[in-house]
Each structure stands twice: as C-alpha cells, then as structure tokens.
Amino acid sequence: MTELLVKNACVIDPLRSINAETMDIAIRDGRIVEEVSGAAEVIDVHGMLTMPGGVDSHTHICGTKVNFGRYMSPEDMRAGRTPRRGPLHATSGYSVPTTYGNSYRYSVMGYTTLLEGAMAPLEARHTHEEFIYTPLQDTMANTLFDGNWGIMEAIRDGDTKRVAAIIAWTLRAVKGFGVKLTNPGGTEAWQWGKNVSCIRDPVPYFEVTPAEIIRKVIEANELLHLPHSVHLHANNLGTPGNYTCTLGSMGLVPDLNKKRQTLYATHVQFHAYGGSGWPDFCSKSEPIANFVNMRPQIVMDMGQVMFGRTTTMTADGPMEFNLYRLHHEKWSNHDVELETGSGIIPVIYRRKNLVNSIMWAIGLELALLTESPWQCLLTTDNPNGAPFV
Ligand SMILES: [Zn+2]
Numbered sequence: 001m002t003e004l005l006v007k008n009a010c011v012i013d014p015l016r017s018i019n020a021e022t023m024d025i026a027i028r029d030g031r032i033v034e035e036v037s038g039a040a041e042v043i044d045v046h047g048m049l050t051m052p053g054g055v056d057s058h059t060h061i062c063g064t065k066v067n068f069g070r071y072m073s074p075e076d077m078r079a080g081r082t083p084r085r086g087p088l089h090a091t092s093g094y095s096v097p098t099t100y101g102n103s104y105r106y107s108v109m110g111y112t113t114l115l116e117g118a119m120a121p122l123e124a125r126h127t128h129e130e131f132i133y134t135p136l137q138d139t140m141a142n143t144l145f146d147g148n149w150g151i152m153e154a155i156r157d158g159d160t161k162r163v164a165a166i167i168a169w170t171l172r173a174v175k176g177f178g179v180k181l182t183n184p185g186g187t188e189a190w191q192w193g194k195n196v197s198c199i200r201d202p203v204p205y206f207e208v209t210p211a212e213i214i215r216k217v218i219e220a221n222e223l224l225h226l227p228h229s230v231h232l233h234a235n236n237l238g239t240p241g242n243y244t245c246t247l248g249s250m251g252l253v254p255d256l257n258k259k260r261q262t263l264y265a266t267h268v269q270f271h272a273y274g275g276s277g278w279p280d281f282c283s284k285s286e287p288i289a290n291f292v293n294m295r296p297q298i299v300m301d302m303g304q305v306m307f308g309r310t311t312t313m314t315a316d317g318p319m320e321f322n323l324y325r326l327h328h329e330k331w332s333n334h335d336v337e338l339e340t341g342s343g344i345i346p347v348i349y350r351r352k353n354l355v356n357s358i359m360w361a362i363g364l365e366l367a368l369l370t371e372s373p374w375q376c377l378l379t380t381d382n383p384n385g386a387p388f389v
Pocket residue numbers: 058059060117267314381384
C-alpha cells in the first residue's frame with residue numbers, strides 16, 4: 001500500500017464544480033480517498049494549481065512519420081536542445097522533439113495522456129517502441145483504416161460484419177486504441193497519383209465512395225462497442241471552400257445511439273474554410289460549430305495554428321503534395337502498401353500572411369462558438385498547426 005497526501009492544493013475540478021479551492025488530497029494506491037494514515041508521504045504544493053491530468057486527444061509524437069520528420073530537419077533537432085539533468089535525459093528538437101523531449105514538455109504542461117493521431121498497422125512496432133521511451137504519459141494510438149483494401153472490398157460487398165471483423169483483428173494484432181480514417185479513400189487514390197475531392201467521388205478500382213467508407217466504418221465501430229468513436233480526418237483538408245465537404249461528412253453520422261459519441265472530427269480548423277480560392281479565402285467556423293451544437297454524437301478538436309516554424313505530417317499523402325506545390329519546401333511522401341500513406345513537409349505560419357491569420361482565428365472561433373466545452377477540444381494537431389508547447 002502506498003499513501004500520499006498532497007497538501008495545500010489549489011484545486012480545479014470542473015466535474016465536481018471545484019473552482020480554485022485550497023484543500024488536501026489523500027491518495028492511496030493511485031486512487032483519491034477520504035483520508036490516509038500518518039505514515040503517508042506528504043507533498044506541500046502551496047501556490048500551485050492542481051488539476052485533472054491533461055489529455056491531448058490528437059497529437060503526433062511517435063512512429064515512422066514522426067521519425068521521418070526528425071531525419072528531414074536537422075535544423076529542428078538543433079533548435080530545442082536541453083542537457084542531461086539527474087535522471088532526466090538530454091533532449092533535442094523543437095517541432096519534432098525526441099521522445100523524451102515530448103514527454104518532459106507535456107509533463108511541464110500537466111498532460112498525462114496522449115493519443116497518437118495516426119498509426120499505420122504495418123508500422124505499429126515502431127510506434128510502440130517509441131511509446132516505451134515516452135515515460136511520463138499514458139499513450140495510445142489511433143490505427144489507420146482509410147485505404148485498407150480488405151475493408152473497401154467488404155464495403156463494396158455491403159458486409160458490415162466483415163468490416164468489423166477486420167477492424168477487430170487488426171486492432172488486436174497491432175495493439176491499436178481507436179479507428180482512424182485519414183482522407184478516407186483519398187490515400188488509396190494517391191497510389192494512382194490521384195485524390196478524391198469530397199465524399200461522393202469513387203475510389204479508383206474499388207468503386208466505393210468516402211461517404212460509404214465513413215458510414216460503414218462508423219457502423220462497424222459501434223457494432224464492436226469500441227471505447228473511442230471513429231476518429232475522422234475528413235477529405236479535402238486545407239482547401240478553400242472545403243467546409244461543405246466537412247458538413248457533408250458530419251451529416252453521415254447515423255442516429256445509432258444518440259447518447260454515445262459516434263464521430264470524432266479532428267483538426268477541424270483545417271476543414272472549416274470558405275471561398276473559391278486563396279484570394280477570397282474566409283472562415284466558415286460558424287456553420288460547422290452550429291452543426292456540432294445540434295449533434296451531441298459529434299466531438300471535434302481545434303487543430304489550432306500558432307505562428308512560427310513547424311513540421312506538418314499526416315497520412316494524407318495527396319494533401320502534403322498540394323502543400324509542397326504551395327511552399328516548395330523539403331517534402332517526403334510514403335505509401336504504406338494496402339493500408340494508407342503519409343507525407344511530411346516543414347512550414348512556417350506567418351502572422352503577416354492573410355491566410356495564416358484567418359486560420360489562426362478559425363481555430364479559436366470553433367472553440368468559442370461550440371456551446372458544450374466537451375464537444376470542442378484544444379489541440380494543435382501537434383506539430384501540424386504548431387508544436388504543442
Ligand atoms: Zn493529425
């Protein structure tokens with residue numbers, strides 16, 4: 001039995017309506033209890049905030065594409081060096097730090113749980129190896145199914161149970177947490193040098209649409225009662241006018257069970273754009289937030305942009321190619337055969353750039369316009385919108 005007494009804590013706990021009250025917290029074997037014995041270890045935290053551990057529900061910290069980001073940017077690795085101190089390892093890197101760098105910096109900010117946004121099944125081993133060296137947080141990974149040949153064939157045959165069976169087998173085999181769809185169908189089209197523009201375009205060869213993939217995978221996810229809903233990076237990321245595609249995707253959420261969350265829409269800032277091109281680019285956060293306000297089954301995260309240098313990385317290969325054509329920066333693209341893809345390029349978000357400034361505002365607008373704070377979570381899609389720090 002281990003006992004701990006955290007004294008003089010300034011506690012903030014929204015679930016219990018405790019707002020900055022000074023109190024003592026007794027902990028036995030990792031659980032909060034009424035009281036502990038006199039033998040308990042005492043920590044005086046006078047003058048510090050005590051809150052539930054933070055959860056970053058969409059971040060890229062471990063796995064192959066994160067490591068590619070490190071290879072590609074030696075200048076980034078030099079940017080954030082810290083020396084070894086006692087039990088703490090030396091760290092390096094700013095937008096894509098080493099695993100210890102990520103872990104320590106998240107700890108300083110109070111984060112205890114991290115959800116890696118995208119793990120390709122074939123590359124799961126590397127992700128778990130890096131989790132082992134991320135010592136201070138609980139870690140888990142969304143598993144990519146957006147271009148999965150077996151799943152698209154099952155969808156073409158209208159066989160939801162087979163979709164569920166493939167998901168169940170794969171999650172067990174790769175020790176994945178949730179189901180991730182990144183540009184569903186688009187990552188497969190990318191193998192043919194193509195993309196899908198929205199949810200009604202057929203995927204080459206398979207002749208299923210992103211809409212069918214999203215709907216069937218949500219049904220399979222609910223059939224399996226997985227702990228997390230389908231985690232969707234919608235089609236057409238980062239394109240002016242893409243908000244209609246985002247609303248169409250959110251409209252696919254079936255009323256299977258109104259009480260349960262059935263869709264997690266990620267980094268929605270990148271999917272809330274109006275206009276027909278960059279000259280008339282504008283925010284469409286309002287219709288998106290209004291839609292989410294009417295659908296308790298949907299949760300989204302912000303994907304907030306901050307100004308400065310960072311590294312973008314995603315399974316959305318065709319999107320990264322478009323970004324390369326815009327920025328002409330270093331660029332990497334990768335095909336994970338039969339499953340998904342990925343791409344990486346470094347970018348700089350500038351406050352004097354009109355588009356970047358509007359992007360910055362859109363993330364904040366989404367959070368401010370969403371009525372339930374449980375339905376719009378703070379993320380930077382680390383490091384895509386900005387490094388989490
Ligand atoms: Zn992401």
